[in-house]
Amino acid sequence: MTREHAQITAIAREKNKPLLIFGILLMYFRLLYLFYTMLQLSYNMKNAIILHGGYSSPKHYWFPSIEQFLKTNGYEVWLPQLPDTNNPNLVTWLPFVLKNGSFTKDTILIGHSLGSALALSILENISVQIHRAILVAGFSRPRGDFKEPVLQEKYDWKKMKKNVKDLVFINSNNDPWGCNDEQGLYLWKKLGGTLILLENEGHMGSVDFQQPYKRFYLLEKLLALEFTRQSIL
Numbered sequence: 001m002t003r004e005h006a007q008i009t010a011i012a013r014e015k016n017k018p019l020l021i022f023g024i025l026l027m028y029f030r031l032l033y034l035f036y037t038m039l040q041l042s043y044n045m046k047n048a049i050i051l052h053g054g055y056s057s058p059k060h061y062w063f064p065s066i067e068q069f070l071k072t073n074g075y076e077v078w079l080p081q082l083p084d085t086n087n088p089n090l091v092t093w094l095p096f097v098l099k100n101g102s103f104t105k106d107t108i109l110i111g112h113s114l115g116s117a118l119a120l121s122i123l124e125n126i127s128v129q130i131h132r133a134i135l136v137a138g139f140s141r142p143r144g145d146f147k148e149p150v151l152q153e154k155y156d157w158k159k160m161k162k163n164v165k166d167l168v169f170i171n172s173n174n175d176p177w178g179c180n181d182e183q184g185l186y187l188w189k190k191l192g193g194t195l196i197l198l199e200n201e202g203h204m205g206s207v208d209f210q211q212p213y214k215r216f217y218l219l220e221k222l223l224a225l226e227f228t229r230q231s232i233l
Helices: 005-046 063-072 091-100 114-125 159-162 179-190 218-222
Strands: 047-051 076-078 107-110 130-136 164-172 194-198
Touching: 005 159, 047 063, 047 114, 047 164, 063 076, 063 218, 107 114, 107 179, 114 159, 159 164, 159 179, 164 179, 164 218, 179 194, 194 218
Parallel strands: 047 076, 047 107, 107 130, 130 164, 164 194
Antiparallel strands: none
């Protein structure tokens, strides 16, 4: 390359430097916008949390089928194995869910049995109003001689109502574990929402009472509803 060519090349580079800087900045802002969009999509994505009961696992009863149903309908689902499930305790369960779960305005919280009792404490301790909570075989009062390590001595019912847009309770009249229609009625009187009392449906999932309950069609129908009672009103 001659000296004259080198000078021309240097001049061309100087002239193109602003365009090069502009191109780099444009790429940088595009990447920022893409990152922001991904964050927004992640935040706005519908999600569901399913909580099993004591002495149970995510593989039991209707949990896998409901998980698949929700995923098919566009939900991100978290169905965790709660720690030390054979020794259920609010002291370990509640921090685990609050730390690892995601709670937004589009969240659906589903609990079964002791998982429903846990859901009550979650509603009292989150700082956002979630979309819906469905408590299956839920309860908030001691059940005879059963030890109740997942129940609180008292609840802030007002705060719990504030933290969920729509509440649904599903209880059966012949629940062998005492999570019966009376428990559901008590919760409904305290929190409002919708109470569904079933006849002869037991615990809606129990190993001891040979109730596999692999599909929960009623719950699927509830989850398929586009509008909740509160949002209609």
